[in-house]
Amino acid sequence: MKDAPSFLLIIYYDTIGYSLIIYFTGGNNMEIIKCSNLGYAYKKNKVLEDISFSIEGGEVLGILGPNGAGKSTLMTLCATLLKPTEGTITYFNDENKEIEDLRTRIGLVPQEIALYLDMTPNENLSFFGRLYGLKKDKLKKQIEVVCELTGISTKEGKKIKELSGGMKRRVNIAAALLSSPEILIMDEPTVGIDTQSRNEILNAVNSMKNSGVTVLYSSHYYDEILKVCSKILVLKDGRMTSLKERDQLKSALLNEDLLYEDNLID
Numbered sequence: 519m520k521d522a523p524s525f526l527l528i529i530y531y532d533t534i535g536y537s538l539i540i541y542f543t544g545g546n547n548m549e550i551i552k553c554s555n556l557g558y559a560y561k562k563n564k565v566l567e568d569i570s571f572s573i574e575g576g577e578v579l580g581i582l583g584p585n586g587a588g589k590s591t592l593m594t595l596c597a598t599l600l601k602p603t604e605g606t607i608t609y610f611n612d613e614n615k616e617i618e619d620l621r622t623r624i625g626l627v628p629q630e631i632a633l634y635l636d637m638t639p640n641e642n643l644s645f646f647g648r649l650y651g652l653k654k655d656k657l658k659k660q661i662e663v664v665c666e667l668t669g670i671s672t673k674e675g676k677k678i679k680e681l682s683g684g685m686k687r688r689v690n691i692a693a694a695l696l697s698s699p700e701i702l703i704m705d706e707p708t709v710g711i712d713t714q715s716r717n718e719i720l721n722a723v724n725s726m727k728n729s730g731v732t733v734l735y736s737s738h739y740y741d742e743i744l745k746v747c748s749k750i751l752v753l754k755d756g757r758m759t760s761l762k763e764r765d766q767l768k769s770a771l772l773n774e775d776l777l778y779e780d781n782l783i784d
């Protein structure tokens with residue numbers, strides 16, 4: 519049935535027994551997010567103009583662009599934390615979705631680390647998990663699942679402030695996954711981190727994709743965008759300069775000789 523929501527069941531076994539985690543994934547033919555002629559201005563400063571694209575269930579859409587292109591603004595709009603000043607964003611094929619409902623279905627990984635620095639990863643995840651209404655065994659299991667996905671040890675005893683930049687970013691992602699979001703919005707999750715953490719994060723995105731979660735992933739590195747995204751929107755000075763399938767972008771980059779040494783599209 520077209521547009522029917524679908525879900526993924528993870529059956530999980532540990533010392534306490536079997537349990538079930540359900541990821542609602544929105545259905546693969548459904549337009550999960552549709553932006554039409556989207557624009558945004560900070561007061562009179564127009565920073566996004568005429569952006570139109572849609573993402574279907576289970577797709578990973580990459581937003582590629584140099585610093586200041588408007589990636590974070592676009593991600594924040596899609597996360598419902600800003601309101602478009604022009605155009606519209608429709609979620610789940612329904613123009614009348616309530617923002618409160620949407621926010622429970624969207625996970626946002628912000629560029630900044632949004633964690634308590636004096637607490638360990640496990641303490642942070644327990645705290646945020648409780649905010650999502652998870653308790654006891656369910657909370658424990660969900661923490662194990664998100665730690666497994668992001669390559670973190672649940673026994674990590676260091677406080678966030680003592681961890682490497684890469685580990686902090688992984689915990690930041692784990693926190694956004696606690697609520698089993700249908701849409702995951704990741705704003706430059708690999709900026710300034712070590713290769714191992716970067717690979718763990720890319721693996722986590724691939725796992726989310728395989729489990730049917732719809733992902734928006736911004737970066738100014740075309741190589742990682744090509745590794746995880748099925749479709750790529752290129753932004754420059756607040757405008758879309760292209761929207762291509764991964765393979766199309768790959769050949770366009772090669773043909774147009776845009777392979778800069780520092781991996782930037784500028």
Ligand SMILES: Nc1ncnc2c1ncn2[C@@H]1O[C@H](COP(=O)(O)OP(=O)(O)OP(=O)(O)O)[C@@H](O)[C@H]1O
Nearest residue numbers: 560563565583584585586587588589590591592738
């Ligand atoms: N809160 C704000 N108030 C005013 N202008 C802003 C604000 N946030 C961003 N801008 C401006 O909007 C434009 C787009 O910024 P944005 O952060 O969305 O780009 P970006 O592609 O994410 O850049 P970066 O890669 O550096 O994070 C920039 O010119 C920026 O100065």
